[in-house]
Amino acid sequence: MDVKEINKYGQELIDCLKLKTSPIAIKLIPKGGEIPEGIQKVDETMRHCQLVDRVRRTGEEFYTLGEDQMCKGGAGAMGLGEMPPKVASGEFYYNKLKQFSTQGAARRTLERVPKLPPNTTEAILYSPLEKASFTPDVVVVICTPKQVMLLTQAMMYKTGGRVEASFAGKQSLCSDGVVQAYKEGKVGVTVGCSGSRTYTKIADEEMIMGIPIELLADVAAGLKEICPK
Secondary structure, three states: OOOOHHHHHHHHHHHHHHOOOOOEEEEEEEOOOOOOOOOOEOOOOOOHHHHHHHHHHHHHOEEEEEHEEEEEEHHOOOOOOOHHHHHOOOOHHHHHOOOOOOOOOOOHHHHHOOOOOOEEEEEEEEEHHHHOOOOEEEEEEOOOHHHHHHHHHHHHHHHHOOOOOOOOOOOOOHHHHHHHHHHOOOEEEEEOHHHHEEEEEEEEOEEEEEEEHHHHHHHHHHHHHHHHO
């Protein structure tokens, strides 16, 4: 699949679903890999969820290193450095955020968060899908439940089956939206997390779908068949 084809699919997603913001192309550059020429480094330190939200609204394309990622939990999940010990142990969610009854409950939840091995990612590329200059690993779509329904129906159009959602309302745009689709090669649906809904403009009525690039063509083809004309 070449870049022009990927861009075409991006525009088809926008047109069929009547999206108000762009689907986001995300690529994880492995450790030691090269960043494509012509892509600029992001101009400020932000959280991954903020970067995703910025790109879908502004149409910018850029890359980030670990030093550009403000949320080290999200960066660690995507292999940009180590997962902070207090996040990995559940202490942060238990003691500071008060989101669990015990630290053990928090730890068990964080142990099941999809993550890549520490320090295996060199950089992350971000772009609107319809304008991306690179082939992404994952496409993240932030949209309404009805639009997620249509994406699900599009995914099922060719072969049938079911979309299996796995989420905990923690590390949603990084672990659920990117890493899970990247590792498993399956479409995943998630609902956001406290961080992504605090630090971005993601609306209360929006949710997230992560689509591995290998399935993008099938999703786009299915959408053309089932979207309201």
